[in-house]
Amino acid sequence: MSSSSFSQIRSQALNLENQTESLLSKYSQYIQQLSQSLESSTEENQIKQQINDLLTKRDTLLQKLNRISESSTQELSTSKIQQIQRHSQILKDNRISFNKIDQTIQEERNRNNLLFSIQSDITNHKRRNLPEEQQEIDPDSYILEESQRSDNLNSIANRLLQGAYSTRDELINQRNILSNSNLNIMSNIQSIPGINVLISKINSRKKRDTLILAVIIAVCILLLFFV
Structure with a gap:
């Protein structure tokens, strides 16, 4: 009964892991959109909340898996502990990853808000010192120039961040694929009767062959010195 419950809960954990990875990828895309908005959108807040909820659910599932593993027989505990x-x-x-993305978004948004505030103060100051006939023209030109400079800087930063997060997502996906494959192989091996004994015999035979080969090499070296 415990083995069946363990498999069901672990299946839920794998499903939540995939959902988390997908949402993290979506959430990281908001870093590229910071130059377009100074405030977080409703969708962004929803994704952030969903990620928090998934992390909490996964933590609860891990606690359940630990309890089931502790109550299982010693024969099954090793495989389950590795999976947990x-x-x-x-x-x-x-x-x-979530904390880093969230921190980057908050820091960049605060920086953009500060830059916008400074630009507004400078524009207002220049506008007050301009002749009345120029006050309706020059501020627009100044804002346009500053906006172009800011867009250029943000474009460079966005390209760098996009490349970094794409690489991160690819590495995480590759790691998860390899890990899941390894877990599946280990689970299949554990489920085959007598496979552990067979593997143990193979390892023992490899060690014996290695020892014999080492002795032969040592004897040959000694013969070269003394013959």
Whole structure:
């Protein structure tokens, strides 16, 4: 019964991990849109809340898996502990990624708000010092020039960030694929009767062959010196 419950809960954990990865990818895209908005949108806040909810649910599932693993027999505990440790590491990595993305968005948004405030103050100051006939023209030109400079800087930063996050997402996807494949292989091996004994015999035979080969090489070297 515990083995069945463990498999069901682990299946839920894998599903939530995939959902989290997808939402993290969407959330990171808002870094590229910071130059277009000084305030967070409703959709952005919803995605952020969904990620928080998923991380909380995954933490609860991990606690359930730990309880089931502790109540299982020793024969099954090793495989289950390895799977739980893997889920825990992925959860930790996702939390770190989420916090980094969220921090970057907040810092960039604060910086943009500060720049906008400074530009507005400068524009107002220049406008007050201009002749009345120029006050309706020059501020617009100044804002347009500053906007172009800001767009150029943001464009460069966005390209760099996009490349970095694309690389990060690809590495995370590759790592998850390899990890899931490894877990599936380990689970299949554990489910085959006698496979552990067979693997143990193969490893013992490899060690024996390695030892024999080492002795032969040592003897040959000694013969070269003394013959």
